[in-house]
Amino acid sequence: MRLLDGRDLLAPLPTVGRRFIDDLERSGLAGRGGASFPTATKWRAVAERSRGDAVILVNGAEGEPHSKKDRTLMIARPHLVLDGAFIAARVLRARRIVLYIGERHAAARDSMLGALAHRSEPERGIVSLAAAPPRYVAGAETAAVHFVDEGLATPTTTPPYPFQRAILVQNVETLAHVAALARSGEAPDSVLLTMAGGVTRPGVIEVELGTTVGEAMARGGGPVEAPRAVLVGGYFGRWMQADEAWRLPLTREAGIGCGVMGVLPASRCPVCEVAAIMRYLAAESSAQCGPCFFGLRALAEACAKPAELGRLKRWAAEVRGRGACKHPDGAAIFLSSAIEVFAREFEHHDAIHQVRRVA
Amino acid sequence: MSDERHLVVDRIKCDGRGLCAEILPELIRLDDWGYPILKPGPIPEHLRPLAERAIDDCPVLAIAMRRAEKRS
Ligand SMILES: Cc1cc2nc3c(=O)[nH]c(=O)nc-3n(C[C@H](O)[C@H](O)[C@H](O)COP(=O)(O)O)c2cc1C
Ligand code: SF4
Ligand code: SF4
Numbered sequence: 001m002r003l004l005d006g007r008d009l010l011a012p013l014p015t016v017g018r019r020f021i022d023d024l025e026r027s028g029l030a031g032r033g034g035a036s037f038p039t040a041t042k043w044r045a046v047a048e049r050s051r052g053d054a055v056i057l058v059n060g061a062e063g064e065p066h067s068k069k070d071r072t073l074m075i076a077r078p079h080l081v082l083d084g085a086f087i088a089a090r091v092l093r094a095r096r097i098v099l100y101i102g103e104r105h106a107a108a109r110d111s112m113l114g115a116l117a118h119r120s121e122p123e124r125g126i127v128s129l130a131a132a133p134p135r136y137v138a139g140a141e142t143a144a145v146h147f148v149d150e151g152l153a154t155p156t157t158t159p160p161y162p163f164q165r166a167i168l169v170q171n172v173e174t175l176a177h178v179a180a181l182a183r184s185g186e187a188p189d190s191v192l193l194t195m196a197g198g199v200t201r202p203g204v205i206e207v208e209l210g211t212t213v214g215e216a217m218a219r220g221g222g223p224v225e226a227p228r229a230v231l232v233g234g235y236f237g238r239w240m241q242a243d244e245a246w247r248l249p250l251t252r253e254a255g256i257g258c259g260v261m262g263v264l265p266a267s268r269c270p271v272c273e274v275a276a277i278m279r280y281l282a283a284e285s286s287a288q289c290g291p292c293f294f295g296l297r298a299l300a301e302a303c304a305k306p307a308e309l310g311r312l313k314r315w316a317a318e319v320r321g322r323g324a325c326k327h328p329d330g331a332a333i334f335l336s337s338a339i340e341v342f343a344r345e346f347e348h349h350d351a352i353h354q355v356r357r358v359a
Numbered sequence: 360m361s362d363e364r365h366l367v368v369d370r371i372k373c374d375g376r377g378l379c380a381e382i383l384p385e386l387i388r389l390d391d392w393g394y395p396i397l398k399p400g401p402i403p404e405h406l407r408p409l410a411e412r413a414i415d416d417c418p419v420l421a422i423a424m425r426r427a428e429k430r431s
Binding site for chain 2: 156157288289290291292294295298315318322323324
């Protein structure tokens with residue numbers, strides 16, 4: 001079953017009950033919002049706590065700068081996403097569905113609202129809309145819940161995790177796969193990617209699980225020039241040497257994350273690129289936790305100074321696991337993989353730029 | 360199950376004045392900005408009383424003891 005090229009039909013929902021969670025488990029579906037958490041595990045945890053009062057929070061915030069796949073999906077298949085949400089509501093006995101859609105993603109929002117208008121009165125009655133602020137951390141699950149509760153899209157301390165309050169936070173693509181599984185009985189076998197950076201046709205594609213990054217790149221028209229590296233999984237993903245990445249099969253274990261595949265052309269300085277992204281991630285900290293707020297700022301500054309490489313590595317290790325949300329962890333994984341893959345460039349950054357200026 | 364406990368810090372509450380690290384340097388050190396880094400693993404029995412003091416003395420009540428955390 002395919003997500004993007006299927007027709008977005010409005011049809012009666014399949015009958016599903018608690019047993020659907022077993023199907024979900026067998027299918028191996030994992031979250032497509034970035035963390036690849038097993039969907040069935042989360043549903044079980046919410047089902048256990050629901051007293052007919054669960055909440056389904058449909059995460060369409062898509063705060064990742066290069067990602068377009070959630071928007072594209074909401075525009076192409078709004079009924080499929082809604083089906084996934086209504087199926088979740090039935091299985092988990094929810095009284096409420098919240099569509100949390102990026103404030104600036106107007107076409108996606110209008111598409112979802114347009115589809116909603118065609119649903120039955122009782123279905124429409126439980127759905128509301130929340131506009132996610134255009135900040136990176138606004139899509140983190142506790143930030144989404146905080147926004148719905150109190151109008152603040154900042155992460156909160158866990159526990160309590162949302163599932164402990166019978167709130168299911170689920171990415172829109174994950175919900176579309178849920179709906180496809182419930183309708184066809186076949187395990188979801190595709191994944192949405194956003195091809196970005198030095199690729200001929202940047203944009204969203206759907207590929208079968210197991211497709212290599214190289215094959216996906218070919219569908220994007222190939223790289224515009226010789227590629228140096230690929231950032232697999234967006235800003236919380238990891239860097240890989242281009243040739244190694246090209247051979248990587250995009251399986252559930254591959255660390256697809258949010259599905260962004262960013263190609264870095266060989267003519268660009270990787271260290272400057274990495275430093276710019278670190279500055280962005282530092283600025284997007286919600287500034288609530290010291291290790292994240294001070295740590296990411298210091299990391300971003302130290303990035304472009306090779307003399308500080310030792311400290312850079314130590315700080316990157318130290319900030320992990322020391323925020324209320326996983327923002328510092330994502331940034332640290334990103335940076336650590338960069339230091340490995342671009343070891344030579346980090347070591348000789350000043351010299352490289354001096355040579356470039358002279359040349 | 361044993362009565363193993365771990366230290367946890369509420370990262371949003373903690374304002375990094377580092378009193379906890381002064382009280383319990385065996386398990387808590389500070390990063391370059393003054394925020395606590397916890398030694399992983401359970402609190403050894405003989406350090407329990409000091410851990411309790413660190414918890415009580417934290418000016419913003421950001422630090423606590425918890426049984427090993429389980430998800431779901
Ligand atoms: C800083 C941060 C930002 C995130 N942004 C998004 C986002 O924009 N969209 C999204 O679906 N998940 C985002 N996530 C992941 C969510 O916390 C959550 O894991 C996800 O929505 C759960 O859905 P899934 O299991 O279907 O992936 C983010 C996580 C973090 C730590
Ligand atoms: S870890 Fe960073 S982004 Fe997450 S809540 Fe703390 S300060 Fe905000
Ligand atoms: S004493 Fe409390 S506020 Fe101070 S550093 Fe330790 S945990 Fe943070």
